[in-house]
Amino acid sequence: MFESLVFVMSLSGCLISIFWHIIHRLYFLQFKAKWLRNMILMAIPFFLLPVPLLRNFVSKPLMDAGIMPTPLVKEIEGVLDKTYIALSQGNVASLSSWEQLLLLVMGLAPIISCAFIIHQAHIYLKLCVAIKHNVRLPLSQQERKQLEKTKDKMQIHREIGLIKSSMATTPFTMGIIHPVIVIPADLPASKDTLCMVFSHELAHIKHKDALFTLISCIILAMHWYNPFCIIYLRALKEANELYSDETVMEIFPNIDRLSYCHLLINLANREEPTKSMFTLNFNGGRAKRQLQRRLDNIIKDKKRHFRMAIALSCILLNVGLGSTLLYSDVEEVEILNNKNTVTSEKELRFNCTDFQTENDYTASIENTDTIPYGKFFIDKEGNLLPCNNTKATALCKHSYVDGIVTNHKQIGNGCQLDYSYAKRCTTCNKTVIFDFYKTSTWPTCPH
Secondary structure, eight states: OOHHHHHHHHHHHHHHHHHHHHHHHSSSSOOOOOHHHHHHHHOOOHHOGGGGGGHHHHHHHHHHHTHHHOOHHHHHHHTTTTEEEEETHHHEEEOOOOOOHHHHHHHHHHHHHHHHHHHHHHHHHHHHHIIIIIIOOOOOOOHHHHHHHHHTTTTOOOOOOOEEESOOOEEEEEOOOSSSEEEESSSSHHHHHHHHHHHHHHHHHHHHHHHHHHHHHHHHHHTTTTTTHHHHHHHHHHHHHHHHHHHHHHHHHTTTTHHHHHHHHHHHHHOOTTOOOOEEOOOOOOOOOHHHHHHHHHOOOOOOOHHHHHHHHHHHHHHHHHHHOOOOEEEEEEEEEOOEEEEEEEEEOGGGGGGGGGOOOOOHHHTOOOOOOOEEEETTTOOEEEOOOOSOOOOOOOOOEEEEEEEEEEEEEEEEEEEEEEETTTOOEEEEEEEEEEEEEEEOOOO
């Protein structure tokens, strides 16, 4: 159950990320970067929260109301059902090799996740120590005034730290509760350059991009086995950069867009020794295509297709919610021994003392000349029913009756009848076989 839940959480988030990439490629210039960023954030609850557990609260009322067709749910549900195999060896039950591997991976998952988070936290703390204590340089009066002026223009009233460091090669922001903007020592001290840099970094702080970057790191730690999570992390960072550039252009319309692009290109060519998952850099990545999209986002005027953005957002939400129907919380356990197959379901037990074998209606089967089926179920009333369904039907609540499963085998000229205690669902005809009851043999088959 837990493995299926985690898998579907990862699947739902990745589907939203994949569809976001398609929308991003096709409709990049159709609506503002703010909507692109809001769309990619929709995947976060599907990655982190057990949304599939809400399936029963959503799908069942829809089916009862006739909005969702039952056959569709039956077809989708159960795709990810798990079957666990245990091999009986005397009084010891051992798991199959596949189940052992699965449990090993699930056991290692928390260790790998914790190691990933500790490694990233170590890099970040090491950077904080180096920036704040070792290589800090004095700030000019113009730099301080320009930061305060930019804060007032962007209506940011919280305290924002400012550090100049020879270790930094590009401007970046670090910190969530107490954010700090770090600028390199060789950054041009002109008013326009400082305004562009500070406005971009303050846009990151205003949008709480550091918090969402931390959340994306947690997602990557939880779903480390899924390579699409790395793609999601990069997509989120690009969306944050596009949104910050767009915010700067809207709040500061007097900024020369060509100068902003020129500064972006110059900083993108620098190396990033201060690179960390928890830092937000001004250049925000050096990939050519990503840089080209940022330049297009700054130079070109986008159309405001509000209705299209709403429609695409609804599509992404339906993709995430629809994928949760793949989850199934039904589990079955099959135990195999050397002679008989004993199948049991969760919370389903068979008490041999409750079954009255004193009636011995099996004798009527042994004395008959014709057996209607090779394998059949006999209930307490003596009714013979074919035993042709041993799998549960989706959404069936199962109403079981006690009985005996009889299996007729040919042995040369003779035959053998094997009897086993069983239960049979009166709705979907699922048959659950329990303990072996007895065997009757004939030297010459009378059936």
